[in-house]
Amino acid sequence: MRRVAPVGGTAVQDHVALAEIELCGDLIIAASAAHEDRLSLESIDEVLRVAEERDASGG
Template sequence: MALVEIDLYGELMIAAASADEDRLSPDRIDEVLRVEADRSADRSPERSDSANRSTGRTTENAERPETDGPDVG
């Protein structure tokens, strides 16, 4: 699995190096990675939940500031 990820990363690096603009557009990234994305769902709750899973945050606590320790009070 790691080799596939490295290969995809390499393809993105090649595309970025050959691009005229500063950043690759989401559509160009999808093209390089050979995926089709439904851009109409960019702000859906399901998408934000899946994006927040990597940080351990959900839509329930996404708006609350994170704390480093227990509440003292």
């Protein structure tokens, strides 16, 4: 017997996973638009909004 997920509003949303997927997409877009072979570490930090997170956490 095979079980399938019910259709309808029973899906669980993993907000952390969704945020990670969005960041990965942002990195892919930035990498495809880059004029160099690779993104610099500074560019990656900018795409991932590292400075914003650091400022928000008081670090």
